[in-house]
Amino acid sequence: MPHVLNQWTRSKKMKGFTLIELLVVIAIIAILVALLLPAVQQAREAARRSSCKNNLKQLGLALHNYHDTFNVFPMGWWDRWSATNINVGNDGQWGWGTYILPFMEEAPLYDVLTPGDNPSATPGLVGTLAAAIDDPTRLAAMQVPIDSYRCPSDNTEGVNRDNQIGGQPLATSNYVANHGSGTIGFPNNAGGSWKATKGKTPLGDQEANGLFGRMFVTNMRDVTDGTSNSVALGERSQTVSAGGTTQLCRASVVFGCRDNDRNALSWGPFVNHGAGKYGINNPAVGSGGDAGGICQGGFSSNHKGGAQFVMCDGAVRFVSENIDHDFALGGSSWDVDTTFERILGVNDGQVVGEF
16 A cells, blocks of 8 residues: 555656746746737726826816906917127027916926026126026926826827026926917028028017917917817927937927027927928938928927827827928928918918818
């Protein structure tokens, strides 16, 4: 009996997986991971996209609450420039993102910044974002990330080192204001070349047909093309990639933009504004006055296939990067003649239906 028991015990101990069986198990696990990982990634991106959509809804609601309070939308950027007061370089100017802070549950931050009331020893900088940057207390406050201004699908740092203002990185934003169907720039000055090369002044001041721009405000009555099909804000990512090309788009900054210069096309306002001629997720590179990654002036996202926009009525819509558009650069048509241009022009008379 003990001999039989020993044999049974010995045979039981000898049982186990063969190498082939082990390899089969590993292969099955690898196949399951390969099948499930894309689904997990898609679920995570869906959650990030939903969070981004909620951010845009919150920003849209803040714009509406600002409008209800002041009967206008905030100006895109506030500039103290005049014929006798010219700020050249990277002087910072307050923008729409600052003005809606009290309506984004950020009233304490707004009270610290006191936009428009910043003293400066430099004439022309009094009341500007540049003056606030010179103050260590205000600068520290502007370098704290604000989640509601950031898309979780983007890998941008909490402070934007690629779009510094006054030599300082400020809190990153992934949302830019709609400046209109064209491009962005300052009005043509006496020595400027923009009008000569492009046939007309850039969409600055009075020529802007978007909801936001330099030193002007709009209200609901101005959105004559319909609030449901006119863009208020859109996304901009840190980079875009297409066809093996990656371009730096620089995302945006919560508090405002730069001056840069007064000639022709100025990249300064691009910091917190986007325009239609640069399209969505455009990896192209310009030349001459349009040099740089074109996506720095347009709209972009890390959501596959397009970007999200909040319309003037507060609704959030995903717009395909393949929407009918006319990428204009170096003499292309400037007519408002495509669907994308028409939804960015809020009062151009080109009303669109479903798109």
